[in-house]
Amino acid sequence: MFCYQCQETAKGTGCTMRGVCGKLPETAGLQDLLVYVTKGLSAVTTQLRAEGKEVSEQVNHLVSLNLFTTITNANFDDEAITAKIVETLTCKEQLLKQLDDASKLPEAAKWNGCVGEFAAKAASPEVGVLSTENEDVRSLRELITYGLKGLSAYSKHANALLKDNVEVDAFMQKALALTLDDSLSVDDLVALTLETGKYGVDGMALLDEANTSAYGNPEITKVDLGVRKNPGILISGHDLKDLEMLLEQTEGTGVDVYTHSEMLAGQYYPAFKKYEHFAGNYGNAWWKQKEEFETFNGPILMTTNCIVPPADSYKDRLFTTGAAGYPGCKHIDGKYGETKDFSEIIELAKKCPAPTEIETGEIVGGFAHEQVFALADTVVEAVKSGAIKKFFVMAGCDGRMKSRNYYTDFAKALPKDTVILTAGCAKYKYNKLDLGDIGGIPRVLDAGQCNDSYSLALIALKLKEVFGLDDVNELPIAYNIAWYEQKAVIVLLALLYLGVKNIHLGPTLPGFLSPNVANVLVENFGIAGIGTVDDDIELFLGK
Ligand code: FSO
Ligand code: SF4
Numbered sequence: 178m179f180c181y182q183c184q185e186t187a188k189g190t191g192c193t194m195r196g197v198c199g200k201l202p203e204t205a206g207l208q209d210l211l212v213y214v215t216k217g218l219s220a221v222t223t224q225l226r227a228e229g230k231e232v233s234e235q236v237n238h239l240v241s242l243n244l245f246t247t248i249t250n251a252n253f254d255d256e257a258i259t260a261k262i263v264e265t266l267t268c269k270e271q272l273l274k275q276l277d278d279a280s281k282l283p284e285a286a287k288w289n290g291c292v293g294e295f296a297a298k299a300a301s302p303e304v305g306v307l308s309t310e311n312e313d314v315r316s317l318r319e320l321i322t323y324g325l326k327g328l329s330a331y332s333k334h335a336n337a338l339l340k341d342n343v344e345v346d347a348f349m350q351k352a353l354a355l356t357l358d359d360s361l362s363v364d365d366l367v368a369l370t371l372e373t374g375k376y377g378v379d380g381m382a383l384l385d386e387a388n389t390s391a392y393g394n395p396e397i398t399k400v401d402l403g404v405r406k407n408p409g410i411l412i413s414g415h416d417l418k419d420l421e422m423l424l425e426q427t428e429g430t431g432v433d434v435y436t437h438s439e440m441l442a443g444q445y446y447p448a449f450k451k452y453e454h455f456a457g458n459y460g461n462a463w464w465k466q467k468e469e470f471e472t473f474n475g476p477i478l479m480t481t482n483c484i485v486p487p488a489d490s491y492k493d494r495l496f497t498t499g500a501a502g503y504p505g506c507k508h509i510d511g512k513y514g515e516t517k518d519f520s521e522i523i524e525l526a527k528k529c530p531a532p533t534e535i536e537t538g539e540i541v542g543g544f545a546h547e548q549v550f551a552l553a554d555t556v557v558e559a560v561k562s563g564a565i566k567k568f569f570v571m572a573g574c575d576g577r578m579k580s581r582n583y584y585t586d587f588a589k590a591l592p593k594d595t596v597i598l599t600a601g602c603a604k605y606k607y608n609k610l611d612l613g614d615i616g617g618i619p620r621v622l623d624a625g626q627c628n629d630s631y632s633l634a635l636i637a638l639k640l641k642e643v644f645g646l647d648d649v650n651e652l653p654i655a656y657n658i659a660w661y662e663q664k665a666v667i668v669l670l671a672l673l674y675l676g677v678k679n680i681h682l683g684p685t686l687p688g689f690l691s692p693n694v695a696n697v698l699v700e701n702f703g704i705a706g707i708g709t710v711d712d713d714i715e716l717f718l719g720k
Contacts, residue, residue, distance in 0.1 A: 180192045181687075206300060207258040208258060238513065239268060244349075245329045250485070257502040306689075316694040321373050334415060337419075348373075352373060374669075400441065405433050407531055408528075409433040409475045410434050411478070413437035423519055438462055445545070458540070460535070464483070479503075480498055538609075546624075565653075567595045570658065573627065574660055588612065595620070600626060601629075607621060634675055656679065683706055
């Protein structure tokens, strides 16, 4: 196996024996093959469009769900991944029959095989990251592919709310196909990388519209960190439609629903507040789940990544849905637009003890674009009066590495006249610190999930307008972003597309950036890593 798609990749260069995430070589091979056949299918759909033929929504959804399945910590289930490869090959064979001209299709679009051949094909030189020999081309192809994986996750959540953007889907498939095209130069691939960022913005806008039209605009919300006396179900991941269905089905059952990790953002939406059995948030970022799922005592529903391979003690309480999967854990399926049946989880919950309390108190969040715009006058006044000197966008992911304590220390070390804008699970490094407020504005403003980084971009653009600036980089905003998996890659590409410069990325730069590609990012966009807290504070504040 060879995988270097996430920040925790072994030695910063690549997992080769077994994933640091727990992914086994067989699973890694099947995921590589799923990406390969999805690229093949995408070459066929792109050619179909070029011939003026339609590609169905179902095929678009298949491509997104396939990519999402291969995101770090989403799906460890060989059977589920194998089934997706079979489905993709079957779909591709059917579409091939509709083509007038199949002469320019890449090998990946032509290959077909049965389940017994998958392992050998996955191990063949044409499949997987190392199939591209030139390290700069490989780096850019993977950067684009990982960005598209992130974009696919956001598309999938919008699709579950019956929102589609066919242009985003068409681009995703075209770009996937282009990663197989040897005629593209390094410059072409750099341009395609930025174009991916453009569609990243569109994908996040689509999801934002889907979420807010279904559930209202996030609003300032105090979230309880403690527990209640009833048995509970813990819902994790990012899919708000799953949260809605679970809340509906648990109403009146005596079972409470708690959010975990990125699902915390569900607490901020008006539509969910009517449920009295919607309890608080239990636990922290994804990587602490082994201890926290143990003490939760009741069933856990993983709607997406990030799954940590579960301990036997709670494995029978862990359920997956959507793109998520783990061997031996029950998967609950459901088509978009149909109601999933969570009754088995609810029945199990009724037999479980209530959660054990691990924290008390509350946190405040819900600072997505509309809520911040509503406070715009206060915020602008605070900036003009000098009460707020600078904003720090600290969105992104959390992870297990000790080096990530940098972000806690950085948040603590920031002067009291600064405000942190956050989104994603990175916030768990500082959202429970008492960092105070500035004239009633909390010093940590949480917009929501990693895709809600879109909100942070809108807030920056709004401030640019209010202050009459020409360039978003003239604002008193610094970017110190933590990344872990591929959704952070699309967020980064989206920010680059929007013209944001000098983003600091940590705790380490991606292992998939070749030295030359890293240089392009440094020279054109001022991308940098992180240093020590003191040096970085000095750098950002120019003291
Ligand atoms: Fe975190 Fe996991 Fe949102 Fe990621 S829970 S690490 S970037 O999946 O998606 O921030
Ligand atoms: Fe390694 Fe990350 Fe790939 Fe898992 S997802 S195998 S930890 S690089």
